Amino acid sequence: MRDKLMTSIVLYGPIEAREKNIWDWYQYSLKLNEGLGYPSTHLGMIGDSFKSGKLTTTKRTETKLRKALENGESIETVSIYSLPEGFTQAAFDFNTFISMNRRLNQFIIVSVPSVDFSKFDKRELIRDLGHFITCREAEVFELSILESPLIYASKVNQESDFKSLKKIDKYDL
Numbered sequence: 001m002r003d004k005l006m007t008s009i010v011l012y013g014p015i016e017a018r019e020k021n022i023w024d025w026y027q028y029s030l031k032l033n034e035g036l037g038y039p040s041t042h043l044g045m046i047g048d049s050f051k052s053g054k055l056t057t058t059k060r061t062e063t064k065l066r067k068a069l070e071n072g073e074s075i076e077t078v079s080i081y082s083l084p085e086g087f088t089q090a091a092f093d094f095n096t097f098i099s100m101n102r103r104l105n106q107f108i109i110v111s112v113p114s115v116d117f118s119k120f121d122k123r124e125l126i127r128d129l130g131h132f133i134t135c136r137e138a139e140v141f142e143l144s145i146l147e148s149p150l151i152y153a154s155k156v157n158q159e160s161d162f163k164s165l166k167k168i169d170k171y172d173l
Contacts (some may be wrong), residue, residue: 003146006097007117008107008169010153011129013136015102021068021149022078025108025132026065029080029098030058036116038082038095046103047075055081055090077101092145099150100132108133111149114142126171140168 015021032042049068058080060106061138068075079099087093100121108129112120124136143149144164159165 003144005114005142005164006111006145006149007114007140007142008109008111008141008149008153009120009122009125009129010107011133011138012105012107012127013134015100015106015108016143017074017102021132022075023069025068025100026078026080027126028132029110032098032110033080033082036096036112036119037111038154040080041083042078042081042090044079044090045075046077047124048073050075053077061064067161076103091148091150094145094158097150101154105155106133107153109150109153122169130173135173137173138169138171140170141166142166 007028009080021163034164040058042059043058043065044053044055045061045065045067046053048156065078065154077099081090082095083090083093084095095113097109099109101107109123111128126135141152143152143162147162148162152165
């Protein structure tokens with residue numbers, strides 16, 4: 001495992017579960033990854049038809065996601081990964097990670113290598129992501145990939161548990 005710094009934008013607030021919102025967010029996320037030069041390779045989902053949350057290739061799973069949404073199934077989380085060839089652990093090897101979490105502490109997170117973060121206009125990204133969530137709070141932070149930006153964004157651990165955490169910006173909306 002390599003220890004690299006990731007910069008993340010996380011937006012907190014209610015997420016509507018309508019088919020169009022989730023599908024549009026998914027398409028937006030694919031384009032975001034492509035724009036960074038990291039094609040989306042894997043999906044992890046939890047919902048009515050997706051119990052395990054196990055990662056599968058986007059090619060294999062995208063049609064199943066679309067069908068589940070069209071059938072009005074409940075989708076709790078969708079996570080999009082850009083994983084390098086020959087990865088060993090998705091949680092620590094990803095190039096980019098984008099996730100919509102409709103469970104407790106609903107949020108949307110975009111996590112990219114810190115060296116690539118300057119490619120974004122963070123206010124524009126927050127505005128664009130705001131089309132998919134009723135954003136009440138947004139935060140930009142940097143964290144070692146080994147400390148898991150997703151765990152920090154989920155608010156399941158104390159901030160003091162994250163030794164490499166660097167808060168960049170916080171917005172109350």
